[in-house]
Amino acid sequence: MILTVTLNAALDLTYRVPHLVPHASHRVREVTERPGGKGLNVARVLGALGFRTTVTGFAGGETGRTLRTLLAADGAGAGRAADGDRGSGTAAGTGGETAAVTDALVEVAGPTRRTVGVVDESTGDTTQLNEPGPHISPDEWERFLTAYRGLLEQDVEAVALCGSLPPGVPVGAYATLVREARTAGIPALLDTSGEPLRRGLAARPDLVKPNADELAGITGTAEPLRAARAAQRRGARAVAASLGADGMLLVTQDGAWSAAVPERLAGNPTGAGDSAVAGLLSGLAEGLPWPERLARAVALSAATVRAPVAGEFDEQTYARMLPSVRVRGAETP
Amino acid sequence: MILTVTLNAALDLTYRVPHLVPHASHRVREVTERPGGKGLNVARVLGALGFRTTVTGFAGGETGRTLRTLLAADGAGAGRAADGDRGSGTAAGTGGETAAVTDALVEVAGPTRRTVGVVDESTGDTTQLNEPGPHISPDEWERFLTAYRGLLEQDVEAVALCGSLPPGVPVGAYATLVREARTAGIPALLDTSGEPLRRGLAARPDLVKPNADELAGITGTAEPLRAARAAQRRGARAVAASLGADGMLLVTQDGAWSAAVPERLAGNPTGAGDSAVAGLLSGLAEGLPWPERLARAVALSAATVRAPVAGEFDEQTYARMLPSVRVRGAETP
Numbered sequence: 001m002i003l004t005v006t007l008n009a010a011l012d013l014t015y016r017v018p019h020l021v022p023h024a025s026h027r028v029r030e031v032t033e034r035p036g037g038k039g040l041n042v043a044r045v046l047g048a049l050g051f052r053t054t055v056t057g058f059a060g061g062e063t064g065r066t067l068r069t070l071l072a073a074d075g076a077g078a079g080r081a082a083d084g085d086r087g088s089g090t091a092a093g094t095g096g097e098t099a100a101v102t103d104a105l106v107e108v109a110g111p112t113r114r115t116v117g118v119v120d121e122s123t124g125d126t127t128q129l130n131e132p133g134p135h136i137s138p139d140e141w142e143r144f145l146t147a148y149r150g151l152l153e154q155d156v157e158a159v160a161l162c163g164s165l166p167p168g169v170p171v172g173a174y175a176t177l178v179r180e181a182r183t184a185g186i187p188a189l190l191d192t193s194g195e196p197l198r199r200g201l202a203a204r205p206d207l208v209k210p211n212a213d214e215l216a217g218i219t220g221t222a223e224p225l226r227a228a229r230a231a232q233r234r235g236a237r238a239v240a241a242s243l244g245a246d247g248m249l250l251v252t253q254d255g256a257w258s259a260a261v262p263e264r265l266a267g268n269p270t271g272a273g274d275s276a277v278a279g280l281l282s283g284l285a286e287g288l289p290w291p292e293r294l295a296r297a298v299a300l301s302a303a304t305v306r307a308p309v310a311g312e313f314d315e316q317t318y319a320r321m322l323p324s325v326r327v328r329g330a331e332t333p
Numbered sequence: 334m335i336l337t338v339t340l341n342a343a344l345d346l347t348y349r350v351p352h353l354v355p356h357a358s359h360r361v362r363e364v365t366e367r368p369g370g371k372g373l374n375v376a377r378v379l380g381a382l383g384f385r386t387t388v389t390g391f392a393g394g395e396t397g398r399t400l401r402t403l404l405a406a407d408g409a410g411a412g413r414a415a416d417g418d419r420g421s422g423t424a425a426g427t428g429g430e431t432a433a434v435t436d437a438l439v440e441v442a443g444p445t446r447r448t449v450g451v452v453d454e455s456t457g458d459t460t461q462l463n464e465p466g467p468h469i470s471p472d473e474w475e476r477f478l479t480a481y482r483g484l485l486e487q488d489v490e491a492v493a494l495c496g497s498l499p500p501g502v503p504v505g506a507y508a509t510l511v512r513e514a515r516t517a518g519i520p521a522l523l524d525t526s527g528e529p530l531r532r533g534l535a536a537r538p539d540l541v542k543p544n545a546d547e548l549a550g551i552t553g554t555a556e557p558l559r560a561a562r563a564a565q566r567r568g569a570r571a572v573a574a575s576l577g578a579d580g581m582l583l584v585t586q587d588g589a590w591s592a593a594v595p596e597r598l599a600g601n602p603t604g605a606g607d608s609a610v611a612g613l614l615s616g617l618a619e620g621l622p623w624p625e626r627l628a629r630a631v632a633l634s635a636a637t638v639r640a641p642v643a644g645e646f647d648e649q650t651y652a653r654m655l656p657s658v659r660v661r662g663a664e665t666p
Contacts, residue, residue, distance in 0.1 A: 013447075015462055022353055022453070025461035062395040114346075116449055118462060120355070128358035129348055129451060 001102070002046055002285055003151055003159040003186075004039035005177060006057035007144075008133040008166040009105065010115045011067045012036030014310065020120040020127060029121075034311075035071045036115055038162035038191060038274050041311055043101045044074065045278035045300065048313070051285070054102040056151060058144065058166065060134055061111025071103050104151060106144045110134020113166070117270075117310070126270065126310070133166030141169055148177065152184040157285035160189045160277055161205075165196050174200035187284055190236075191277050193217065201235040207284070208236045209277055215241050224249050225256065225330055238290075240280055240297065242273050248301070249330060250294045256330035259294045261302045261321050271311030275300040295325040334435070335379055335618055336484055336492040336519075337372035338510060339390035340477075341466040341499040342438065343448045344400045345369030347643065353453040353460060362454075367644075368404045369448055371495035371524060371607050374644055376434045377407065378611035378633065381646070384618070387435040389484060391477065391499065393467055394444025404436050437484060439477045443467020446499070450603075450643070459603065459643070466499030474502055481510065485517040490618035493522045493610055494538075498529050507533035520617055523569075524610050526550065534568040540617070541569045542610055548574050557582050558589065558663055571623075573613055573630065575606050581634070582663060583627045589663035592627045594635045594654050604644030608633040628658040 016030040035044075043053040059067055113131035120127070136144075152159070159181050161174050170176070174196050181188040187206040190197065193214040201208065201218070208231060216222045219230035228239040228251040238252040247260025276297040283293030303318035304311070349363040368377075376386040392400055446464035453460070469477075485492070492514050494507050503509070507529050514521035515537070523530065523538040526547040534541065534551070541564060549555045552563035561572040561584040571585040580593025609630040616626025636651035637644070 015449075015464075017462070020355055020460075022355060022460050023456075023458040026463065028462055028464045031464050062399045066395045116348075116462070123356070125356040127353075127355050129350070129361055129449070130359065131348075131361045131364050 001052040001054050001155060001157065002043075002281055003054050003056065003156045004043045004046075004281075005148070005159065005161045006037035006039030006055060006163055007136075007169055007173065008113065008164045009035070009037035009040055009057045009059055009064075009067060010113050010130070010133075011063045011070075012115050012117065012311075014117045014119060016119045016121055019122040020118055033066065033070060035067045035074070036311075038277070039160060040071070040101075041271055041274035042160055042162060042278045042281065044311075045275050045304075045313060046282060047074070047099050047101045048315075049278065049282060050097055050099050051282055052099050052102070054104050054151065054154075054156075056104040056106065056144075056148060058108045058134070058136060058140070059105040059112050060108040063114055064105075064107070064112035067112055068103055068105065071101060074101060104147065106140070106147050108134060108136060108140045110136070110166075124268075126268075133164075136166050136168035138168075141173075145176070145180075149180060149184075152180060152186055156184070156186050158187045158189065158281050160191065160281050161200070162191045162274075162277065164192065171195050172199045174205075175203035178203035178205045189277060189281055189284070191273070198234075201231060204235045204237060207238045207240060207280060209240045209242065209273070209280065211242045211273060212244070215239075225251070228256075240276070240294070242276050242301065244269070247298050248276065248294060250290060251330070252290050254290060257291050257294055257327050258330045259291075259298045259325050259327040261298060262324050262326060265302050265305050265317075267305035267307070268310050269305050272301040272304045274311070275304040275313050291327045295322065295327055298325045334385040334387050334488060334490065335376075335614055336387050336389065336489045337376045337379075337614075338481070338492065338494045339370035339372030339388060339496055340469075340502055340506065341446065341497045342368070342370035342373055342390045342392055342397075342400060343446050343463070343466075344396045344403075345448050345450065345644075347450045347452060349452045349454055352455040353451055366399065366403060368400045368407070369644075371610070372493060373404070373434075374604055374607035375493055375495060375611045375614065377644075378608050378637075378646060379615060380407070380432050380434045381648075382611065382615055383430055383432050384615055385432050385435070387437050387484065387487075387489075389437040389439065389477075389480060391441045391467070391469060391473070392438040392445050393441040396447055397438075397440070397445035400445055401436055401438065404434060407434060437480065439473070439480050441467060441469060441473045443469070443499075457601075459601075466497070469499050469501035471501075474506075478509070478513075482513060482517075485513060485519055489517070489519050491520045491522065491614050493524065493614050494533070495524045495607075495610065497525065504528050505532045507538075508536035511536035511538045522610060522614055522617070524606070531567075534564060537568045537570060540571045540573060540613060542573045542575065542606070542613065544575045544606060545577070548572075558584070561589075573609070573627070575609050575634065577602070580631050581609065581627060583623060584663070585623050587623060590624050590627055590660050591663045592624075592631045592658050592660040594631060595657050595659060598635050598638050598650075600638035600640070601643050602638050605634040605637045607644070608637040608646050624660045628655065628660055631658045
């Protein structure tokens with residue numbers, strides 16, 4: 001299975017209002033709730049591709065309870081929920097049936113944070129409000145580490161370490177988790193930003209997936225290829241940088257490639273980065289060559305931009321885009 | 334005891350952000366949660382004044398559970414939580430100890446709504462987002478009516494019927510509740526707006542407390558005294574109209590009065606109307622003359638505007654304002 005870690009999981013609320021006016025009062029027309037946080041989003045996409053996925057991280061309080069109930073309901077609705085031993089090797093890109101996501105979240109005392117996305121129906125734009133997350137005690141962090149080590153002893157093909165850190169978790173947390181994965185012989189992908197990314201790089205993750213801003217933030221270089229090489233020198237074995245509408249750039253020890261879809265797609269980019277992680281991770285788990293992993297990531301990103309619901313991906317767009325993604329060798333600067 | 338009804342109770346969230354920018358992403362610096370909905374706010378003020386208060390209405394889901402936990406915690410923190418038989422006649426206005434609020438909410442299947450108030454710390458202004466509330470089934474409404482009738486058989490001195498109706502509750506709900514109260518010989522105060530207020534008026538409540546906009550909305554008259562008289566003709570025995578910084582206007586069968594504090598107070602008006610209801614209700618329960626009820630309502634409103642936390646009232650301001658409120662006879666137009 002594939003393991004995703006979300007230390008600062010969230011209950012994602014989406015509010016639709018006719019028109020958002022600062023300092024006014026609004027009746028919300030429609031409310032949707034779903035499990036959120038990068039690693040949970042990645043797991044949802046992997047599940048939709050037919051990969052068995054386990055999620056861990058922290059959950060607590062009534063919001064955590066709601067998150068876990070929704071996660072279980074997602075699984076119950078999935079085509080393969082009752083069939084946990086499906087192999088993951090054949091489904092991706094073939095429109096395979098959905099696999100259930102297994103909940104291995106660690107219960108904590110503090111309540112899981114909420115995020116509120118306010119969609120202005122007059123413009124389609126979203127105003128985002130993100131709670132900081134619960135304070136994690138040293139004891140809770142130790143309990144997580146024990147649970148994480150236990151999961152790594154199972155049949156994990158790859159692990160993704162995703163998102164921000166809640167208060168109380170050591171800033172070097174991802175470095176610790178990368179080292180534990182290497183000790184267990186499991187490839188690790190790191191998708192975070194700022195100081196947690198900087199520290200995580202030093203532990204030599206197999207792959208990091210910053211966006212252009214995050215990459216520039218840690219390397220001081222705005223030119224993507226140069227910045228990706230700099231991130232490699234800081235410890236990442238490979239760097240996949242998401243460049244928005246310009247697609248992705250991948251720098252590895254075997255070569256460098258860039259990839260994009262052949263057409264500009266209008267839509268909502270929310271979750272496109274998480275879908276890219278799912279694409280990279282699924283290709284890693286299957287042992288695909290790097291250019292194919294990259295193509296999958298780019299096609300999934302594009303299919304996410306085109307989906308009517310933020311953070312989901314449009315299966316038809318994915319099936320159409322995957323063979324049309326242009327992967328080119330990237331020049332060294 | 335005093336009974337307050339909140340059919341569309343809420344879990345009120347307050348988010349503090351440094352500066353609210355539409356269509357941007359924000360890290361929320363501070364989150365506070367508390368029981369909300371007009372009747373629950375009224376009960377909190379009554380409790381702080383030392384009146385035994387019971388709240389009913391609907392609660393459901395994880396948000397309802399959080400609301401009830403917070404309500405119980407408020408009670409546990411109250412000075413009189415363990416002493417349920419305190420008389421209510423002596424405490425108001427004397428800085429009496431806080432009384433616990435008794436939870437008689439009716440459990441429903443749908444989740445209690447949230448409201449989110451986003452405080453922009455750069456301006457102090459609040460942007461409000463209110464969820465619509467759970468759908469109430471006919472069976473749940475019947476269960477509520479049974480519970481309400483049971484409560485009216487207890488030692489209820491007055492009942493307040495407060496706020497909007499959740500989906501599924503008949504638009505004539507407040508008319509039904511007013512009639513039940515009259516059958517039980519208990520004075521009823523109605524604080525709602527729009528069609529539920531229009532229908533409720535026809536059932537002849539003892540007192541309605543619209544603000545100037547709500548009053549104009551149902552009477553078509555923007556001049557407050559004229560509009561209050563019109564509301565009386567539609568069925569209200571008395572009308573207390575809150576006029577913002579201009580204080581309040583009270584029209585009864587015994588006379589008409591206006592009242593205001595002698596100074597303009599800067600602050601946050603959130604909850605000032607609910608505090609006014611608490612003032613009117615406490616005076617009604619004690620059998621005070623109308624001008625004294627009005628003075629109490631105006632002083633509590635002013636003390637709420639001055640409180641550092643939205644919806645609470647500043648006890649010192651209340652004690653200082655109460656003797657200084659100017660009550661004058663109002664001319665008939």
